[in-house]
Amino acid sequence: MPNNQFKRGELYSFITGKASTAIARRLQKKFNAAGLNITIEQWSVLYHLWKQEGISQQELCNATFRDKPSITRLVDNLERLNLVKRVASANDRRINLIYLTKQAQKLQEETMALAEETLNEALITVPSDRIDVCKEVLQIVYDNLK
Amino acid sequence: MPNNQFKRGELYSFITGKASTAIARRLQKKFNAAGLNITIEQWSVLYHLWKQEGISQQELCNATFRDKPSITRLVDNLERLNLVKRVASANDRRINLIYLTKQAQKLQEETMALAEETLNEALITVPSDRIDVCKEVLQIVYDNLK
DNA sequence: GGCATATAGTTGTTTGTGCAACTATCCAAA
């Protein structure tokens, strides 16, 4: 049976996300070492804006799996850093569309390279078929709970 | 080659730990629904104390993969909730040994059951051999980066 | 048109995290 996999003693790291915490810390250190003055959380917002800018804060909530207050404050901080701009939507005045500044556009290549580097360091020695299984399981977990 | 597994577009959820975030949120909701007035982070400290109490804050740092200030404040809050007590070590007066109160001992069974329930919900439909692969990969990631 | 309801975003509060700087204590070597 697929159920009841977890005896005591095995719960901990799954729930606390030790692995993803370690990845995020390593990436943050790389950002700092490169003199990039952004947090991982801010980067995660830019990540989606690089794919498509001019989306609403609500769309950023959905994309980043965060609630509205979190996005409000992340956008606040990104705006203070001159990395994004809020632009009121012409159609619907409740909506802020978020656009990247030129400074933010310049960050894309360097930060994405550091992110790939981090994951390569994390996954070196892991065969790709096992990585695929791991990714699939984590996706299922997310889908089961969201 | 095991390297270079990650093309753009696949980075995001690994780095942000979507799955473990979802698990932690679900468990926190279960705690709240059960009227248990503790956070997941506090629970993660209790988790290690249930295995062995009377350990130092530094040992809690190692066990929970947190830095010293984080543990100081978690222990502060657990002490305010009357769940743990700091006891100065007789041998080494720099050290606080952390002990559980009776209230905290009572929490163990109920919270562990909710944690197992959460993981079963997360992993229902996932065959156990794939879960094993996933756990192994995450452990390797952690070991590669720590 | 006017009102109820839904949606987008903001603000306040509590909790947690990471870093740097700090205090207190211990230990070892001169």
Next chain:
DNA sequence: TTTGGATAGTTGCACAAACAACTATATGCC
């Protein structure tokens, strides 16, 4: 025995997350 370095823990600061309560705008229905 003193002194210098290591270790344990605390505090201050900036940033982030979750929840509740709030404002402003839009929309659908009478």
